[in-house]
Amino acid sequence: MSQKLLVRRAAVLGAGVMGAQIAAHLTNAGVDTVLFDLPAKEGNPDGVVLKAIGNLGKLSPAPLASKSLAAAITPANYETGLAQLEDCDLIIEAIAERMDWKQDLYRKIAPHVPANAVLASNTSGLGINALADVLPEELRSRFCGVHFFNPPRYMHLAELIPAKSTDKAVLEGLEAFLTTTLGKGVVYAKDTPNFIGNRIGVFSILATAHHTAESGLGFDEVDAITGPLIGRPKSATYRTSDVVGLDTMAHVIKTMADTLPDDPWHSYFKSPKWLEALIAKGALGQKTGAGIFRKVGKEIVVLDLEKQDYRPADRAAAPEVVDILKTRNPAEKFARLRESQHPQAQFLWAVFRDLFHYSAYHLSDIAETARDVDLAIRWGYGWSLGPFETWQAAGWKQVAQWIAEDITSGKAMSSAPLPDWVFDGREGVHAGEGSYSPSQDAKLPRSSLPVYKRQRFPDPLLGESFPQGDTVFENDGVRLWTDGDDIGVVSFKTKMHTVSDQVLDGLQEAIGIAERKFAGLVIWQPKEPFSAGADLAGALGLLQAGKVDAFEAMVANFQATSQRIKYSLVPVVAAVRGLALGGGCEFQMHSARTVAHLESYIGLVEAGVGLLPAGGGLKEIAVRASQAAGPGGDVFAELKKTFETVAMAKVSTSAVEAKELGLLRANDKVAFNAHELLHIARQEARGLAETGYRPPLPARSIQVAGDVGIATFRMLLVNMLEGRFISPYDDEIATRIATVLCGGEVDRSSIVDEEWLLKLERKHFVELAQQEKTQARIAHMLKTGKPLRN
Incomplete structure (x- = not known):
């Protein structure tokens, strides 16, 4: 059993571009973090760090999953703040790439590093053993290099570089922390300049x-x-x-x-x-x-x-x-x-x-x-593909011969010979059983650390494949499969995982099977995105052919699928990563729980193509507003939080922000490693099932904001229209969104049911879809991928 690294608090030394962003990502992951730098020459001694923290909100792409997280980073300086290191479990040094500066800092902090803490240098190329030399003996076993790539929130790679003195258990604990908590892909590098x-x-x-x-x-x-x-x-x-x-x-x-x-x-x-x-x-x-x-x-x-x-x-x-x-x-x-x-x-x-x-x-x-190099x-x-994968795919022996010929004829950049192992009759360096290690002259399998058991489908190298599970049901839209346990997994087969008729019918069928055969169901895609929403091309085809009835039936089927997800007798968990737009967002809104990868970009974007959400999304927002307000409460105040998100077709820049925008629920989970998403979602589904899951009771008494709510939203919109923030057609779409959210032209605080709201959604959706301007917006989006503001 490898030793667990318990990180209650972390410190980052150096508030430059890289240090500040590492501190930001630790904070994204819920790690209480102190950021250090030199004391300011004048004013507040933590001024240097405070400026760096303030700057995090201006960087693009954003280092913080939400701007509000900046306030959670504690500023400190090396003169007055070193005592703050004494309760840190992980200390990452990220100051300028100068050996003498780093060594001076290590001498200074060593007396304050607690007995169990791990100290790591985020150097991009200086010698780890040379850095370790200045540390006191008892700290050397807990010191190594950890090289994050820039920007640290988004780059999957973290190189782990042991010193000769680093304890193996320390490395394994840090590897598990980097993988699950920070969502990284870890490779081990030797202590050579610039690593791998x-x-x-x-x-x-x-x-x-x-x-x-x-x-x-x-x-x-x-x-x-x-x-x-x-x-x-x-x-x-x-x-x-x-x-x-x-x-x-x-x-x-x-x-x-x-x-x-x-x-x-x-x-x-x-x-x-x-x-x-x-x-x-x-x-x-x-x-x-x-x-x-x-x-x-x-x-x-x-x-x-x-x-x-x-x-x-x-x-x-x-x-x-x-x-x-x-x-x-x-x-x-x-x-x-x-x-x-x-x-x-x-x-x-x-x-x-x-x-x-x-x-x-x-x-x-x-x-x-060779695996470490390619990954x-x-x-x-x-x-x-990495360099060795590319070479192997192109035919190892033939390419090796060509390289050797070019070396001999002086065409290659260097006359150094290729190593002997290249020519030992091999067909490549990667195979199902592992990747080639020159030092052991053998193919070594992937790491067997417990943390990797959480990855059902790791990032595959050439020649690697992972069992695809047993298919339980399949149509042209979806595949339902299982690993032989009590959780079913359903994946979409369409391009960009858009929602077609076959996906709608397939999902309803899959839920029916799950109710009979499984304890829970997970909606998960092997690759991003989760879903780019409705199949716009198919919808536009129906409209242009004048098949309004078929179009309306498709919308009704979409709503029926969302409701089937919501009222399934077994928990349906949505495992989201990448884009979850329109219908993709609505499906996860109706699931029992969503597990979203940090890099999830979620939004109800229909307004951008001249439509409004009609897969039950607006209905669900109205239901939640009524529940949050409570009997006789102010429903309008609850709706106001989400109205702008929908009317402006806003997309979250992270799963954390999706919660702030009201597109994810407070109890939905955020996962940091995309390769662990399926594992976490299955655990959630099983956990819900184990506690005797029942779907919510049908929402029959939804309090709505009614005509007064619509009129109040109209006032907001008139101001935006007069200030030219929106076009007259945007105004029409937003008014219809407000009308559905408020339950239509009924008295304030009227009570309606879900069917009433779904009908309103359908009515306005179908009316908008028949307008020339909407069809022009859809056609423009399909052609250019960008919204048209007409």
């Missing part, structure tokens, strides 16, 4: 820069072919550098140059002249408004090295190269890349070849297994 992610990732950027210069391609051209076309983020190579900051890039390159003198690729570890020139001018990328790219008015311009000036960024991927990259079979794709005479294709082959060469050569000294690059850099 930046060692391989920055080499890939340097190789790309080298081959950009060799091939004479433009920066925009390289980004066009090193982004989604090869399974990497839209920001590709050079836009990513601008986002990270060109000064940061140069710093990491310099760390490699200074600390890796014996690396066979050492001669390439230097900032290109153009990079130094931009930094000298203060053009550091996105944070200064100009870097390799910059925005001029609405146009994006890019640095042109020949002209020594910016030009429009308009160079794209060549059609014949796009054709090669769309080849389904990876082996054929790489063969075509290598054979093609097109400069872009030759560039891509060269970049891949040197990346594979570097990764294989250094695997044994930077990581225990570090996927989680830290957002690639869909």
Whole structure:
């Protein structure tokens, strides 16, 4: 049994960009956190930290799951606040990357570190053993490196770097904490400069820069072919550098140059002249408004090295190269890349070849297994496949032979030989039984720590598959499956998990089966999003064909499905992550409980396409307002909290904010690790079942705000219309939303039932759907993915 790390309170040392954001994410996770920095020169001694905390609300993407959480971070400074360390269980140091500064700080804090606390450095590349040397003997076993990637709330990767003296139980406790509490994917790195992610990732950027210069391609051209076309983020190579900051890039390159003198690729570890020139001018990328790219008015311009000036960024991927990259079979794709005479294709082959060469050569000294390298690059850099997976998919032996030929003929960046294990007859480094470890010359399985039993479907590597469960029922819309226990899981099969007729019918069928055969049911999708809502294309088709009756029947079926979820005799738990929009939001509103991943973006967005929520969403808000107000209470005051959220089609920026917006309930759960979401949802369903779950009693006496409520909302809307915050059509939609929420033109405090509210929803939904402006909004959304304000 591994030792549990109990973290009641944590401290972060250093309130710079990274330290403040780590403190923010600990706070997101409900960890009481103290943030330290130097005392301010004047005024409040905690001034430096207070300013950093104030700045958290201005950063984008937001480090805090809710702006209100900023107040929970305790500010402190190294002169007057060190006693606050004495009740901390975890201390993360995140000050500037200077060995002498870090060591001085460790000497200063050591007397205040409690006997059970873990001390970790968030260095991005300094030696962990060298840092440990200045610590007192009794603290060394509880010290290690933990390297978060920026921004720490959103980046899945955390590298764990043991020192020689680190106790294994301490590492395992920290690994479990990072995984479940902070939602991270942990890889173990050896104590080498830049660890795994930046060692391989920055080499890939340097190789790309080298081959950009060799091939004479433009920066925009390289980004066009090193982004989604090869399974990497839209920001590709050079836009990513601008986002990270060109000064940061140069710093990491310099760390490699200074600390890796014996690396066979050492001669390439230097900032290109153009990079130094931009930094000298203060053009550091996105944070200064100009870097390799910059925005001029609405146009994006890019640095042109020949002209020594910016030009429009308009160079794209060549059609014949796009054709090669769309080849389904990876082996054929790489063969075509290598054979093609097109400069872009030759560039891509060269970049891949040197990346594979570097990764294989250094695997044994930077990581225990190839798995750690591939996951570090996927989680830290957002690639869909890591370097070893890409190589293996393309045909290990053939690609190895090509790399060896290029090394011999002097085409590769380095003449260092590939390691012998590459040629031992293997077909790759990953298989079902594990991933290759050069030090043990064997394939090692995934970690068997208890925390990983919570991940039914971990992030799979090439060659790995996890049992898909036994199918109980399936149609064209959904699949209901089980692991042979008493909880059923239903997943949607549609694109973006939109709600089609087959999904509606399938869900109702699945609930019927669950009532007969299971103790509970979980709605869960193997991949994001949870659901992008109703199938708009299908709905628009019915309207344009004039089939209003069929359209109205679809709406009624949607409402019936939501009600079936709400009144199921077994608990239905929604496991939400990513987008839960429109109907997707309504389904989770009707579930017995929602378990939402922190990164859940939830909203009733129908107003954006000229409609109003009619899957029972408005009815449910009215029911909740009546319950919250209590008999004879002020229902309008309760409705007012949520009206703007719906009328403005607001989407939460986190699960925490979804609670504040009234789209999640107070007792809904927030999960931090997406891979644990299914486990937690199943436990919730089982917990509800074990306590003798019954659905709520039918809501037959709902107190509504009536005509007075509608009139009060109208006053708000008139002001917004006159101030031009909304268009006349937005005003019409919002008025109809207000009408449904308030129960229609009835007396204030009238009592209605759910059926009354559902009818109102349907009536206004169908009337809006027949309007030209709504159909134009739907068509625009389907075509561009953006709302039309007509």
